Amino acid sequence: MSRLKLEHGISRIRRAKLQSSIDQTVADDIELMAEWSNNETNYVVNELLRFALTQEEDFQKYKASATTNTPRSAVAAKTSTAKPEPSPTTTAAHV
Numbered sequence: 001m002s003r004l005k006l007e008h009g010i011s012r013i014r015r016a017k018l019q020s021s022i023d024q025t026v027a028d029d030i031e032l033m034a035e036w037s038n039n040e041t042n043y044v045v046n047e048l049l050r051f052a053l054t055q056e057e058d059f060q061k062y063k064a065s066a067t068t069n070t071p072r073s074a075v076a077a078k079t080s081t082a083k084p085e086p087s088p089t090t091t092a093a094h095v
């Protein structure tokens with residue numbers, strides 16, 4: 001099993017908003033870890049989540065398969081956004 005390693009004082013990263021509620025005891029530990037590592041809380045949360053995600057083997061397999069399927073999914077999404085012609089039965093039902 002690998003270990004989580006926080007580098008001290010390097011918490012300037014690009015961020016995306018993710019709203020979530022966590023247990024108070026976990027929040028307290030994160031705050032303490034941020035203080036200990038001399039980093040912002042956001043950085044500590046990101047590193048903890050990144051570490052946890054890399055440790056989950058089933059998720060990593062799913063992520064790899066989802067990545068390889070993405071180009072086909074994007075093409076399917078583009079073709080399905082074309083507006084279909086109304087069928088005669090649909091038009092007659094609305095008259």
